[in-house]
Amino acid sequence: MTVSLTIENLVAHYGTTQVLKDLSISVAAGELVSLLGSSGCGKTTTLRLVAGFLQPTSGRIRLGDRDLTTLPAHARDIGLVFQNYALFPHLTVLENVAFGLKQRGLAKPDRAKRAMAMLERVGLAPLADRLPAALSGGQKQRVALARALVIEPPLLMFDEPLSNLDAKLRIDMRVEIRQLQRANGTTSLYVTHDQEEAFSISDRVAIMNAGRILQLDTPEVLYQKPANAFVARFVGFENLIRMKVVERQAAIVTAEAAGGTRLHLSQDLFGPIKDDFILACRAEGLVVRREGEGIPAVLGTRTYLGRAYQYKCETAAGEITANGPLSDPLDAGVRAVLMPRPEQCCILDPEN
Amino acid sequence: MATRIHPILGAFAILVFFFLLAPLVIIVGSALSDTTFLTFPPQGLTLRWFANIFQMEAFRRTAITSLQVALLGTGLSLLIGIPAAYALNRYRVELPRWLSTLFVLPILVPEIVFGFALLKSITIGLGLPVFISLVVGHALLILPYSVRVVGASLASFDFSIEEAARSLGCPPLKTFMTVVLPNIRAGVIAAFILAFITSINDVSISVFLTGPGISTLPIQILAHMEQFFDPTIASVSVLLMLVTVGVMAIVEATLGLTFLTK
Numbered sequence: 001m002t003v004s005l006t007i008e009n010l011v012a013h014y015g016t017t018q019v020l021k022d023l024s025i026s027v028a029a030g031e032l033v034s035l036l037g038s039s040g041c042g043k044t045t046t047l048r049l050v051a052g053f054l055q056p057t058s059g060r061i062r063l064g065d066r067d068l069t070t071l072p073a074h075a076r077d078i079g080l081v082f083q084n085y086a087l088f089p090h091l092t093v094l095e096n097v098a099f100g101l102k103q104r105g106l107a108k109p110d111r112a113k114r115a116m117a118m119l120e121r122v123g124l125a126p127l128a129d130r131l132p133a134a135l136s137g138g139q140k141q142r143v144a145l146a147r148a149l150v151i152e153p154p155l156l157m158f159d160e161p162l163s164n165l166d167a168k169l170r171i172d173m174r175v176e177i178r179q180l181q182r183a184n185g186t187t188s189l190y191v192t193h194d195q196e197e198a199f200s201i202s203d204r205v206a207i208m209n210a211g212r213i214l215q216l217d218t219p220e221v222l223y224q225k226p227a228n229a230f231v232a233r234f235v236g237f238e239n240l241i242r243m244k245v246v247e248r249q250a251a252i253v254t255a256e257a258a259g260g261t262r263l264h265l266s267q268d269l270f271g272p273i274k275d276d277f278i279l280a281c282r283a284e285g286l287v288v289r290r291e292g293e294g295i296p297a298v299l300g301t302r303t304y305l306g307r308a309y310q311y312k313c314e315t316a317a318g319e320i321t322a323n324g325p326l327s328d329p330l331d332a333g334v335r336a337v338l339m340p341r342p343e344q345c346c347i348l349d350p351e352n
Numbered sequence: 353m354a355t356r357i358h359p360i361l362g363a364f365a366i367l368v369f370f371f372l373l374a375p376l377v378i379i380v381g382s383a384l385s386d387t388t389f390l391t392f393p394p395q396g397l398t399l400r401w402f403a404n405i406f407q408m409e410a411f412r413r414t415a416i417t418s419l420q421v422a423l424l425g426t427g428l429s430l431l432i433g434i435p436a437a438y439a440l441n442r443y444r445v446e447l448p449r450w451l452s453t454l455f456v457l458p459i460l461v462p463e464i465v466f467g468f469a470l471l472k473s474i475t476i477g478l479g480l481p482v483f484i485s486l487v488v489g490h491a492l493l494i495l496p497y498s499v500r501v502v503g504a505s506l507a508s509f510d511f512s513i514e515e516a517a518r519s520l521g522c523p524p525l526k527t528f529m530t531v532v533l534p535n536i537r538a539g540v541i542a543a544f545i546l547a548f549i550t551s552i553n554d555v556s557i558s559v560f561l562t563g564p565g566i567s568t569l570p571i572q573i574l575a576h577m578e579q580f581f582d583p584t585i586a587s588v589s590v591l592l593m594l595v596t597v598g599v600m601a602i603v604e605a606t607l608g609l610t611f612l613t614k
Contacts, residue, residue, distance in 0.1 A: 053518075103521035
């Protein structure tokens with residue numbers, strides 16, 4: 001049974017502070033959507049509202065054709081995985097996993113059988129009789145995952161489930177979570193502040209800031225075509241250059257940045273360009289050359305990145321970060337030009 | 353290597369132990385004295401004063417009252433104290449600070465004043481029967497122990513497991529009984545024992561609340577001593593001490609005493 005989650009015009013307050021401002025999002029049946037943002041952006045609040053631990057000021061939450069908005073938490077039938085695992089310390093691993101089945105009135109042999117089968121799926125069957133205190137962090141999170149999955153909820157939610165694990169385990173676990181979620185086809189909402197984690201695990205990612213969703217798209221689109229300056233910075237566009245079109249000739253646009261630097265950009269490559277725009281470039285999206293067309297720059301500090309050298313450059317349009325080839329290390333103080341690579345840059349509308 | 357102790361510090365420690373233990377030794381000694389008056393060192397050894405207690409109806413009756421009051425009072429104080437401690441910890445941010453102070457007031461107010469206030473309010477004001485007054489009075493006296501000790505174990509309780517239980521389909525009250533209570537069990541037992549001992553040894557509250565025909569053991573001891581100065585008093589005291597020591601021994605054996613002090 002796969003159903004969709006629909007959140008409509010959700011508004012929430014903590015005291016007098018508005019933490020969610022008219023948030024709407026829908027997660028298709030079987031889809032995994034991440035809420036991504038820095039702390040305080042409202043992502044955890046959204047999850048807690050869906051779980052029923054908080055009450056919204058207004059708005060609606062629907063799961064399939066059920067309206068969850070006013071339902072108490074225990075009647076929502078949602079599997080939850082917490083950042084700190086939240087295992088019951090007084091119960092064994094098996095009893096932890098069977099807890100939800102017990103609430104559903106399953107007979108003891110039945111729930112033991114199903115809990116055991118789920119423990120086998122996460123590879124923890126041999127530890128069934130242990131208490132949580134005797135488990136490692138990764139094992140605890142597997143138990144928590146099994147506990148949430150075994151009730152076969154129509155919706156799974158994850159609240160930064162991997163933040164307390166070390167780097168290697170984090171990667172293993174996210175692959176495991178993704179596989180289990182795909183295999184069951186469970187609609188899922190995943191909260192994280194880690195961009196790589198969100199991009200690697202999700203069908204779509206919602207980037208949030210100050211109680212709003214700024215962009216909801218596939219990881220590919222977010223990474224290549226951010227909708228606005230905030231998202232662009234968030235996904236690693238180091239350089240955002242304000243520009244004005246001064247001349248148009250067929251597909252070629254001549255634009256000017258602060259300080260009079262001019263660039264010729266092709267609308268065939270960048271898409272339609274408005275009169276006022278922001279040119280967003282990653283450091284590797286700028287070619288550093290000794291001479292030629294481009295933004296004149298004086299090179300500053302050079303950092304070795306392994307795959308390239310990175311330069312902090314002084315230009316008339318402000319400081320720009322650019323990567324240069326390993327074959328040609330340039331010293332601080334050298335005059336050079338920076339030319340955007342169209343396929344690694346994008347045009348943003350400053351209005352968004 | 354043995355730790356060297358400064359001679360003055362050592363002497364001081366011995367002095368402290370002497371003053372702590374000497375009265376106990378005197379009481380035990382007096383209880384065994386084969387005389388009709390309290391004396392130390394004992395003159396001749398006998399257990400007849402212990403036997404005497406069990407023959408005196410007043411001691412038996414008040415001992416039973418004391419036990420009943422302690423059990424009911426402690427139960428009542430936990431019934432109020434556990435939910436109060438839960439609320440104070442669960443909603444620490446939302447609740448005003450002074451609220452937790454409110455629950456320790458019975459300790460801060462001089463007991464004799466508190467006892468008098470209880471007499472004026474519940475016995476005279478509300479006109480409650482003597483036994484009920486005693487139970488209510490003791491429950492209030494020991495409420496701070498329940499709230500504080502249960503609160504201490506709730507302070508380290510991870511409330512997200514409560515949310516986990518609810519997400520798995522467990523209603524709030526059932527969550528409290530099956531998930532919260534088992535995890536604060538040690539605190540509840542500690543609170544029970546502390547409260548029970550405080551209640552069974554209390555004089556200052558009980559002296560105001562006891563009335564015609566109903567008295568507690570410590571009050572009976574006082575009353576007895578005003579009339580007779582025989583070793584019965586000492587032997588009752590020894591029995592009370594033994595009960596307290598026995599309770600503490602059970603705690604030590606089952607939970608360890610450290611959790612009473614942490």
